[in-house]
Amino acid sequence: MINVTSSKATSPDSQVIVAQVAVQRCNATVTIDSKNKPIYTLTINDKELYKLFQRVAGDMIGASGVKDVQPTMGAEDFSFYQKLIPGYYFLLGMKDEALEQPASVHSPYFRINEDALHVGDALHASLAVRYLLENQKETPAHNGYHHDEL
Numbered sequence: 001m002i003n004v005t006s007s008k009a010t011s012p013d014s015q016v017i018v019a020q021v022a023v024q025r026c027n028a029t030v031t032i033d034s035k036n037k038p039i040y041t042l043t044i045n046d047k048e049l050y051k052l053f054q055r056v057a058g059d060m061i062g063a064s065g066v067k068d069v070q071p072t073m074g075a076e077d078f079s080f081y082q083k084l085i086p087g088y089y090f091l092l093g094m095k096d097e098a099l100e101q102p103a104s105v106h107s108p109y110f111r112i113n114e115d116a117l118h119v120g121d122a123l124h125a126s127l128a129v130r131y132l133l134e135n136q137k138e139t140p141a142h143n144g145y146h147h148d149e150l
Helices: 012-023 047-061 078-084 114-135
Strands: 003-006 029-032
Touching: 047 114
Parallel strands: 003 029
Antiparallel strands: none
C-alpha cells in the first residue's frame, strides 16, 4: 500500500515518488509540508523561448552544437522564477578535450573550462538582444524624433 499525503498529491512530483516506491516493492508515506518549506516545482522551459534559443544558439555555434538533454530529477531554484515569468533554463557545455573524464559540477575536483565562458557571455547577450528586437513594441516618434537604444 502506497500512501502519498500532499496538498498536491496529483502533481507530477508525487506521481514520480509513487512510481519509484512501487518499483522497489516498498510501502511509503510521503508528507509534503508546503506551509513551512516551499515545494520545488518542475523547471519547464517556455516553448517560445525554446524556439528563440534554438535559433540564436544555432546561429552562433551551429545547429550541431545545440543538443537537447533528457529531463532530470534535480531541483532547481530557477523554477520559482518560472512561476512568475516565462523562462528558459539551459546548460552551457564546457568540455575540455585535455581531460579524459571530467568531474561532475558538484564534485570538489570539478575544474571550470574558462575558455568556454566567452561563448556563454555572448549567448546570453545575443539571446537578450534578439528577444528585445523580436518583441519590441513600436513606439511613436515624439515631435518627429525617434531614439532607439538597439
